[in-house]
Amino acid sequence: MRVLELKEFRRLVLADRDRPAAGPGEVLIDVVATGICGSDIHGYTGENGRRVPGQVMGHETVGRIAALGSGTDRFGFAVGQAVTFNPLISCNACEACTAGQQQHCPERTVIGVNPAIVSAFAEQVAVPADNVVVLSANTPIVYGALIEPLAVAFHAVRRARISAGQKVLVIGGGPIGQSVILAALQEGASRVLVSEMDPARRSLCERLGATALDPTAAPLDQQVRAAFGKLADTTVDAVGIKPTIASALDATKFGGVVSLVGMGSPELAFSAYRVSTEEREIVGSFCYNNQDFRDAAAWVDRGSPVLAELISREVSMEDADAAFAGLAAADGTAGKVLVRLDSARNSE
Incomplete structure (x- = not known):
C-alpha cells in the first residue's frame, strides 16, 4: 500500500509498505481522508521532538471498514461502514481507565505519535475495535476527519x-x-x-x-x-x-x-x-477521554453545515508534502487541510 513517510524533517515521500491485517480484536480501515494536525506540522519540521524520520504519521482520520479481525463480532460492525477511530489507545484496566480518564492511563499510546505504528497517512490502518466509532451514512464522510480535533476542544472546554x-x-x-x-x-x-x-x-x-x-x-x-x-x-x-x-x-x-x-x-x-x-x-488539557471522543463524533454525525467551514481544502497524497511545507511556512490557510488517501482506490 502507499503511505506518506517522513523521510527526513521537512520532507514527506510516497512509499510502499506491506498492507496490514486485521488481527484479533482489530478492525482494518480503508482510509478516506486524514487531517493535517498542528502537531503533525511540528513533527514534520522536527520542532516538537515527538515524531521521527521514517515514521508514518496521521491521527485525524475517517475511512470505511475493510476487514474485521477475530473477536470483533460483539461490536456489530460491517464491512463498508463509514468509521473513524479514537487514536488514544489505553489499557482499559487501570484506575484511570476505569474512572473514564483514559488520557491519564500510564500505558497509553497514541496512533500517529507512536513511531512503531503505521498510522493514518496510509491507505489502510489496523486499529483496536474498542477505538472504532461508526458514522452515519447520511453525513459527508470527510466530516469524520474533524472529530479528533473537536474531541480535543470538547475536553478543553470541559476541563475549564x-x-x-x-x-x-x-x-x-x-x-x-x-x-x-x-x-x-x-x-x-x-x-x-x-x-x-x-x-x-x-x-x-x-x-x-x-x-x-x-x-x-x-x-x-x-x-x-x-x-x-x-x-x-x-x-x-x-x-x-x-x-x-x-x-x-x-x-x-x-x-x-x-x-x-x-x-x-x-x-x-x-x-x-x-x-x-x-x-x-x-x-x-491534553487529548480527551473516550466520552469526549464519542460526544464529538455524535455531534459531527448530525451533519451541521458549519462543519464545512472548518475544511479549507483537500489535497492528494502526491501533493501532501507541498501542503505540509506551506502550512509550516504559515501560508495563510485559514482552516483544516485534509489529505485524500482514497484516490487510487476510486480510480481502480
Whole structure:
C-alpha cells in the first residue's frame, strides 16, 4: 500500500509498505481522508521532538471498514461502514481507565505519535475495535476527519468548566481554536471572542459564531472589556506561548479559569502573582477521554453545515508534502487541510 513517510524533517515521500491485517480484536480501515494536525506540522519540521524520520504519521482520520479481525463480532460492525477511530489507545484496566480518564492511563499510546505504528497517512490502518466509532451514512464522510480535533476542544472546554451563560475568550483562531469556539457554544457559552492575528482566520471564526479580535489593534484585556463589559469568565489558550498565556491571565476575571490546550512552547514563564493573588486557575488539557471522543463524533454525525467551514481544502497524497511545507511556512490557510488517501482506490 502507499503511505506518506517522513523521510527526513521537512520532507514527506510516497512509499510502499506491506498492507496490514486485521488481527484479533482489530478492525482494518480503508482510509478516506486524514487531517493535517498542528502537531503533525511540528513533527514534520522536527520542532516538537515527538515524531521521527521514517515514521508514518496521521491521527485525524475517517475511512470505511475493510476487514474485521477475530473477536470483533460483539461490536456489530460491517464491512463498508463509514468509521473513524479514537487514536488514544489505553489499557482499559487501570484506575484511570476505569474512572473514564483514559488520557491519564500510564500505558497509553497514541496512533500517529507512536513511531512503531503505521498510522493514518496510509491507505489502510489496523486499529483496536474498542477505538472504532461508526458514522452515519447520511453525513459527508470527510466530516469524520474533524472529530479528533473537536474531541480535543470538547475536553478543553470541559476541563475549564465552561457552562451556560459564560463569556469565553479563545486565544488563537487556528484549527484547534476554531474547534474550541464550536465546543464552547455547544456547552452553552453565551458569547465567544477569539483573538487572532490572521484576517482570514478571523473571518472564518466569525462564520463559526465568534466575535473576532485583532490582538495587534489594542491590548487584549481592553478589547475584551469593551466587548463583554467585563473580563472573560474563562479563557482557552489554543497557542501556548509566553505572550498568549500572559494575555490570557490579563483578560480573565479574578477567580476565572485559563485552559491551556496549545503547546506552542514546551516551557512557559508567567506572572505567579496574576495566578495566586487574583485566584485565577491554569488548567492543563491534553487529548480527551473516550466520552469526549464519542460526544464529538455524535455531534459531527448530525451533519451541521458549519462543519464545512472548518475544511479549507483537500489535497492528494502526491501533493501532501507541498501542503505540509506551506502550512509550516504559515501560508495563510485559514482552516483544516485534509489529505485524500482514497484516490487510487476510486480510480481502480
